[in-house]
Amino acid sequence: MDLHTVTGFRRARERADLALAPGERILAGGTWLFSEPQPGVTGLVDLTTMGWEPLSELADGGLSVAATCPIADLTAHGERTGVPLFAQCAHALLASWKIWHTATVGGNVCRAFAAAGMVALAATLDGVALVWPPGGGEYRVPVATLVTGDGTTTLGPGEVLRVIELPGAALRARTAFRRIALAELGRSGAVLTGRVDTAHDGGAATFVITAATTAPTVLRYPAGVPDAARLRADVDAVDGWYTDPLGSADWRHGVSAVLLEQVREELS
Numbered sequence: 001m002d003l004h005t006v007t008g009f010r011r012a013r014e015r016a017d018l019a020l021a022p023g024e025r026i027l028a029g030g031t032w033l034f035s036e037p038q039p040g041v042t043g044l045v046d047l048t049t050m051g052w053e054p055l056s057e058l059a060d061g062g063l064s065v066a067a068t069c070p071i072a073d074l075t076a077h078g079e080r081t082g083v084p085l086f087a088q089c090a091h092a093l094l095a096s097w098k099i100w101h102t103a104t105v106g107g108n109v110c111r112a113f114a115a116a117g118m119v120a121l122a123a124t125l126d127g128v129a130l131v132w133p134p135g136g137g138e139y140r141v142p143v144a145t146l147v148t149g150d151g152t153t154t155l156g157p158g159e160v161l162r163v164i165e166l167p168g169a170a171l172r173a174r175t176a177f178r179r180i181a182l183a184e185l186g187r188s189g190a191v192l193t194g195r196v197d198t199a200h201d202g203g204a205a206t207f208v209i210t211a212a213t214t215a216p217t218v219l220r221y222p223a224g225v226p227d228a229a230r231l232r233a234d235v236d237a238v239d240g241w242y243t244d245p246l247g248s249a250d251w252r253h254g255v256s257a258v259l260l261e262q263v264r265e266e267l268s
Contacts, residue, residue, distance in 0.1 A: 003034065008043035012050050019134060020045060020158050028068055028107040031099055047160070048104075061168030065127075067106025067161040071118065074105055081171075085193065088177040089121035092188050092211075106161045109143060114150040114242070115188040115211040119143060123216040124193040124208045125170035134158035140165075143216075150214045150242070169201040176266040178259035179211075182247055187211075189247035190256045194263040196225060205267065207231065207260055212252035213240035225268050232257055 012018050018026070023042030027033060033044075047068055054069035055077055065074060071090050078086025090100065092115070093108070108118035109129070121127070122143035129146050132138055133156070143164060146153050155161070173195040181189050190212035196205045205225045209217040219234050226234075235257045241249035 003038050003041060003044075005039060005042055006044055009046070010043070011046045014050075015132065018045065018047075018132070018158075018160050026160060029070070029103040031103040031107065032111050052163075058165060058168065062171060063166045065105050065164045065166065067104060067110075067163060069105045070101055071103050071105060071108065072100040075100070083171055083175075085121060085124060085175045085177060085195075088179075089117040089124075089191075089193075092117040092120065092179050092191050094185060094187065105164065109147070109164065110153060110155065110161055112147045112149070112151055112153045114214055115191070115246075116147075117188075117191070119147050119216060120191045120193055120208060120210040122164055122166070123147075123210065123218055124175065124195055124206065125166045125173075126206070127170075128165045128167075130162045130165065131155065132160045132162050138162065144208075144218050147215055169197055170195065172201060173197045174267060176263040178262055180255050180259060187246055190252050190259065192256055192259040192263050194260070194267050196267045207263060209235075209238065209256050209260065212247075212256045213238065214242050215240060225264060228261055228264065231260065231264050235260055 021043060023040060024045055025041050026047050027044040028047045052066040052068050054066050054073045056064045058064055075087045075090045105118050108116050109122060112119065127143040128140050129143050130138055130140055141154065148154055175195045178192040179188055181187060188211040191210045194207040197203055203224050205221040207219040217238050217240065241253045243249045
């Protein structure tokens with residue numbers, strides 16, 4: 001879509017270039033930004049020209065994912081390194097080949113739609129967002145906390161997501177994935193994921209509900225995979241189920257309970 005209110009465009013080369021003037025917005029892949037009118041946006045600042053390495057290893061065996069990393073690059077890395085959750089969460093977006101190679105991991109997280117596949121991925125793998133405030137410095141916040149609702153985050157005006165850090169323990173874990181939608185090629189109505197850490201990393205279990213609740217719901221079990229009754233009780237106690245054209249709150253609650261039990265059985 002043409003953004004007819006935009007009269008300026010800048011390519012960011014260094015951090016100082018990310019200081020936004022009134023009416024300016026950060027541009028990464030632009031898949032959402034160019035999908036609908038953006039009244040009030042008069043300028044774009046291209047983040048992809050910062051030259052950030054898309055993927056780099058962390059000291060603990062984890063992975064640092066730049067905000068500008070294309071979703072396709074992350075998916076390919078998962079195929080090379082045996083992390084199936086990367087591709088599973090990417091496929092949950094039902095995006096075309098072109099979108100996969102244009103849309104960025106950071107853009108999907110910052111847009112924070114309930115059905116955002118990269119939010120599901122980061123929440124399941126204990127992803128931590130490194131954020132640059134406009135006044136300098138940086139801070140870290142778990143992605144599961146960063147996303148506060150369907151399309152809302154804790155990011156303040158002018159704050160920029162720099163990287164998402166995925167710890168080594170989470171990448172070494174076993175994972176499971178389930179997804180459901182009302183239409184075969186429709187947006188996700190519920191995405192259910194889980195992981196069990198290796199015994200060396202403590203053996204804890206984590207289960208995550210996204211798309212069915214407005215913000216990521218993370219259920220943690222330090223002693224390992226819970227029994228079916230405990231998990232079902234915890235799912236029934238969850239708040240935040242919502243209704244929209246893609247599914248009712250009751251349906252989302254019901255299918256999440258069934259599919260998360262399948263995740264539990266797979267990881268047991």
